[in-house]
Amino acid sequence: MCTVSWLHHETGFELLCNRDEKLTRKPAAAPCVQRRGGMRFLTPVDGDHGGSWITANEHGVALCLLNGANLGGASTPASKAAGPSRGLILLQLAAAPSAMAACEQLARMDLLQTPPFTLVALEPGLPASVAEWNGTELAILPNADPFMPLISSSFDTHAVQRQRRTEFALRTRARLDAPSLYRFHESHGSGASAYTPCMHRPGAQTVSFSWVKVDDRSIEFFYSPAAPCQWQPGQTLRLERRA
Structure with a gap:
């Protein structure tokens, strides 16, 4: 479960991600x-x-993966899939030299045993690319x-997406x-709930916040292991851009 947004600027982009998880996970x-x-990648x-x-x-290519087919909807129940973790697939794509190269590499993979997911790929100077695997087909x-923001939730999915998009429109209207x-x-x-971007409900909540900033010189990755509202100190890592 995640909420993901991004912003393009003259020399690159910014990518923000709330990760929502059950509290039983490590x-x-x-x-x-x-x-x-x-x-090298972060x-x-x-x-x-x-x-x-x-x-x-x-190369300044950033990828972010959300569980579920969040645009078209899943055609295969996730419970029927027993393949590798979706997060391991993301690591196989992490060295892609461009956003489209990541999508093309994904298209060559055997995903039939993989639960549905949505992947957003960003690079400087181009619109975002999204790849959606619905359990049967890759689009x-x-x-x-x-399509920004992208929102995934296993809890009351459509209502969560609707409320968070309403909140997005409110926050970015000006x-x-x-x-x-x-x-x-x-x-x-x-009020904090299962439906809000900074998510809190019994047994699950937003567990981390990531903010990637890419410009023509460097990649900056800020990470906090807590919900944004909790103001827990995070860390920032940097890489120089490769020509």
Whole structure:
């Protein structure tokens, strides 16, 4: 479960992500530098399966994965899938030199045993790309900015998406910029609940907040292991952009 938004600017982009999880799951490890095929990338690591939900590499390509087919809907119940963790698939794509290269690599994978998911891929100078696996088919949308924010929830899915999008419209009505996106991610609307971007309900809540900033010189990855409303100190890692 996640809420993901992004913003393009002249030299790059910013990507924000609330990760919502059941409290029975193990805590994730904070972001670290990993390598794949000679490419360095920054990513936190899931405590249960060793995968991830968000990455950013030296080329300035960032990926973020949400559970479920959040645009078209799943055609195959997730309970029937027994393949590898979706987060491990994300790590296989983490070294992609472009957003479309990540989507094309994903299209060559055998996903038949993988539960539905939605992947957003960003790089400087281009609209976001979204790939959605619904359990049967993979759809790739190369101009996916109109679908922002992306929202996943296993709890009352459509109502959660509807309320968070309403909150997004409220928070960004005056101006779509980085501060307004952050206010959206930390917001509780009229009261913290399962439906708000900063999510709190019995047995589950927003467990971390990630903020990736990419410009023409560097990649900056801020990570806090708590809900945005809890103001827990985080850490920031940086990589220089590869030419």
